Amino acid sequence: MRYVYLLFIAVFGFAGTSYAQRVPAWGGGADLTDFSFGFTFSYVQSYLKINKQFYWEDPFIDPQSGLPVTPGLTSISSPDAPGFAVGLLARYTLTSHLEARITPSIVFADRKLIYTYNDDTMVEKQVNNTMIDMPLLLKLKSDRLGDFRGYLIGGAKLSGAVGRKTTDAEKGLLDKMVKNKRMYASYEVGIGCDIYFEFFKMSPELKISNSFGDILVKENHPYSAPLSGLALHTLQFSLYFE
Secondary structure, eight states: OHHHHHHHHHHHHHHHHHHGSSSSOOOGGGTTSSSEEEEEEEEEEEEEEEEOOOTTTSSSSOOTTTOOOOOEEEEOOOOOEEEEEEEEEEEEEETTEEEEEEOEEEEEEEEEEEETTSSEEEEEEEEEEEEEEEEEEEEEEEBBBTEEEEEEEEEEEEEEESSSSOOOTTTGGGGOOOBBOOOEEEEEEEEEEEEOOSOOOOEEEEEEEEEEOBBBBOOOSSEEEEEEEEEEEEEEEEEEOO
């Protein structure tokens, strides 16, 4: 992920040193109207923040037989998982330094939980989600300096799952899946810059988002029972084109 940070810093540096060396570009006229539209491509990195039950280390007991199904746990973790998103952009100018933005996107990301047991076995559970994100954001812009303009951005988004509801009712306890809620809200904050070219404007942007509340669907099986809740943390690097 450090390469994303380095790329973002390099873009800022290039834009800041180049604006004084050329006549300011038109940018395709994106700033000349109150409304404008565009599209975006994003790299997404996310993980699940885990809240555990006080008894999370205990073996899971089959509610029907009364026998242990798993050994005791030693850890539950969620490593960073990559993904990508594609979307659209619609913006409306409120003032010369403030605009409202809607950026509906489809996000492809596979998150995972890793369970480590005291007999040194390890189980990995995918938490698969293809989501539609619908952010509503406010963008606070600096004055334009040649072909460059910095900005801060923040707001909230609603995320909803795509496709049919996941079901594993017929599967055994050890084959159960960990499920997220099909719809939840998050807040987003970030920084970016507008870089003006002759026929379009490009905006690299780095932002983080955190879900509100608990997104776990609580069930009584070996992989959900030790959890009291899950939250989603996401880091996203995007390129917007207007």
